[in-house]
Every structure is written in structure tokens, then in C-alpha cells.
Amino acid sequence: MAARLEGQTVVLIGGSAGIGLATARRARAEGAEVILTGRDLDRLKRAAADVDAHRTAVFDAGDPQQLTQFFDDLPDPVDHVLVTAGGNYYARLADIDFREARRLVDDHFFLPLHLARAAVGRVRAPGTLLFMGGVGDQHPFLSGVLSAPLTAALPVMVKNLALEIAPLRVNVIAAGFVDTDLSERLLGDQIEARRAELRETLPVRRVVGPEDVADLAVHVMTNTALTGASFTIDGGQRLL
Numbered sequence: 382m383a384a385r386l387e388g389q390t391v392v393l394i395g396g397s398a399g400i401g402l403a404t405a406r407r408a409r410a411e412g413a414e415v416i417l418t419g420r421d422l423d424r425l426k427r428a429a430a431d432v433d434a435h436r437t438a439v440f441d442a443g444d445p446q447q448l449t450q451f452f453d454d455l456p457d458p459v460d461h462v463l464v465t466a467g468g469n470y471y472a473r474l475a476d477i478d479f480r481e482a483r484r485l486v487d488d489h490f491f492l493p494l495h496l497a498r499a500a501v502g503r504v505r506a507p508g509t510l511l512f513m514g515g516v517g518d519q520h521p522f523l524s525g526v527l528s529a530p531l532t533a534a535l536p537v538m539v540k541n542l543a544l545e546i547a548p549l550r551v552n553v554i555a556a557g558f559v560d561t562d563l564s565e566r567l568l569g570d571q572i573e574a575r576r577a578e579l580r581e582t583l584p585v586r587r588v589v590g591p592e593d594v595a596d597l598a599v600h601v602m603t604n605t606a607l608t609g610a611s612f613t614i615d616g617g618q619r620l621l
Contacts, residue, residue: 384412385603389508390435390459392416394442394496395466397428399561400513403591404463404598405432411599416459418442418451418466442466443488445495452499460508461602462500467492471524482527489531490538497542497551506548507605511598512539514555514611519619536611543609550608552601557615560588584617 391408393401396417405415405428414435419425422439429437438454440447443466467488470481493512500510517525518533536553543551558564558579565572579588597614601607613619 384410385599386460387412389461389602390414390416390457391602392418392459392462394418394462394464396463397421397424399465399563400556400559400591400594400598401463401465402428402431403595405434407592407595407599408461408602409433411603413460416455442496443484443492445491448492448495449499452503455503458503458505460505461511462496462504462509463511463513463598464493464496465513469528471528472526473524474526477527485527485531489528490534493535493538493542497546501546501549504549507550509550509552509602509608510542511601512551512553513594514553516555516557516613516615516619539611540609547608550605552607552609553611554594554597554601555611555613555615556594557589557613557618559594560590579616579618582621584620587616589614589616 386408391413393405393415395401396405397419405417408415409432415432416436417425417429417434418438418440420439420441425437425439438451440451442448470485472478497510504510512535514535515532518529521529539551539553560576568575576588580586594614597612601612
């Protein structure tokens, strides 16, 4: 079977670990050249060596000027961009730190807009801009007053972007819990209990890993009929 991304270039914004790095590996296996970006130089160097990256760039994707400069500096057009950059923030209403709230809005609302504007003319159609979203908007939960509305906003934004910048495609992957190094750091000594709970309760009876998301990302990149769409990958968590 022919490599599905042969001759194409994939940019991973936040590509030094987790879903970004797993997607870089999958894209390389499908014949693509990959460009990795991140904020941590040492981690980026290790990731680049892992996947034999075509190029790397160290910058903060949350800074619109740095993001725009990255695309302006690309020597050649690219074909696909996966964006995993941006953290999260959960707080009850009474405890909200509005500096953190503004950072969250910047990362999950304005960053996609800045990236889409910067990518026009630098990403070849029928390639895709592919954003990472979540499933936290599907069921109300305490401490979700900020993150859940932003999660809900991204698929709506993507639909409108897909119309506005066509024929460039725009899509979003809505992921539930993904067992990454970041998840392990955040949960600490609770990680094994969380894994056991998911294996017991998820309809697929296993934990979703970054490789699962990477497989989906490459599928969206290679199927040129997909645009303006949201693809949920959560092991069936939304059904519970």
C-alpha cells in the first residue's frame, strides 16, 4: 500500500510530546516530512531526533506575533497543520483567577483564529488545519464554567472557518481522556486508579492513547472530503 502522505509536509504545533509527537511519528510512517514546534528547546531536540524532523522551531504559539512569524518564515508551503498547543484551567466560579481565564481564552479561542489567518497562503489546499478539542461540553460538571464553553465554541468556529478559507480544510478532533505523559503528571499517584476506572467503564474496555488520536489525525489529513467537521475520540465516554 502506498504511503498516504508521501511528498507532503505536516506541521505539528506542540509537537514535542504527547499527541503531537505521536502524530509526527504516524505521519512519518506515511511518508510525510514533519516540522515540529514547541516552547522547550531540549524536549524539541529529542523529539526531532526521534522522528528525523525536517525542521523545528521554538516559539510560544500563544503569542500571535511569534505564530505569524513562524508561518511567514516557512521557506515552502506545507500541507497540514495539527495544533495541540494550549493548556487547560478548571475552577469553580468563586475561585476563578481571571489572568488564567484570559490565558485560556487566548489559547482555545483566539489562537485558532490567529493560526487560521497566518496559515492562509502558506498551507496548500486540500490540506487541513486540524485543532485539538475536547468533550467537556457534553455534560455539565463543577469547575467547568470556563473550559466547557470554550470547548463548545471550537467546533462552531471550525465550521465557519471551513467556509471562509476554503478550499483549505478545517477540522477538529474532540478527545476525551488520552493517556499521555501530561495526563500522568497531572494525575500523579491517581493515574493508575484512573486507568483502571476507564478500563472498567468505557465501552471499548481500554484506555485511549496518543497513538489512537494520531491515527485519526492522519485519516483526517488524507481524506480530502472532510472539512468543517468534529471527530470525537473518547472510547465511548460520551455514551455513559
